[in-house]
Amino acid sequence: MTEGEPSASERTRSLLPLTLLIAAAVVVVDQLTKHWAVSNLAGAAPRHVIWTLQWNLSFNSGMAFSRGQGMGVVIGLIALVVVVVIIGAVRTNTDRLVAVAAGLVAGGALGNVVDRLFRGDGLMRGAVIDFIDFQWFPIFNVADMAVNVGGALFIIWSLFGARKATA
Known part of the structure; x- marks a missing residue:
């Protein structure tokens, strides 16, 4: 390490706040869009947006x-364990792509856990709100998108970034 260059622990510490910030942003955007969907789509016919995209409120008790x-x-319990493992793992990571991927996956998982916790009649008995409907693909939400994009980034990192990290 040369003078003025951050130590490995300083670089590692700087990534956990990034991961947590991304996760929090995903949860907020996810919950705001779900609030909009429930407020504007409940009891209504699907709303055409463009091409095959429509807003179509659905309550999903699955994943x-x-x-x-x-x-x-x-x-819901598996999602909570995954979030804890991801956040724990990113604490020792120095790769920004991994930090972003972890934030997206953790935020998406937490966004759907919030629904399970607060949108039902008992602990973890709620249904996840889905509303993005392409009609040829299962209905989903912002949290689902974040989990999938984060997962794709993990795959990209494992194919290309992991080699650089070990070289």
Whole structure:
């Protein structure tokens, strides 16, 4: 290490706030869009936006893209464990792409856990609000998008960035 260059611990510490900021931003945007969807789409017919995209309110007791219906408690608990593992792992990471990916996945998972916690009649008994509908693809939400983009970034990092980190 040369003088003026940050130590490994300083570089590592700077990534955890980035991850947490991204996760928080995803949760906020996700919850705001879901609030809009419930306020404006409840009881209404789907609203055409463009091409095959429409806003169509749906309550999903499963996981992303309506898989695992009725397993909300298990899915919610797994999501919480995944968030804890991701946040714990990023503390020792020095790669920004990993920090961004971790923030997206953690924020998306937490956004849907918030629905499970507060949009039902018991602990983890709520349904996730989905409303983005392309009609040829399962209905989803902002949290689902964040999880998938974050997952794709993890794959990109594992194919290209991980090699640089070990070189």
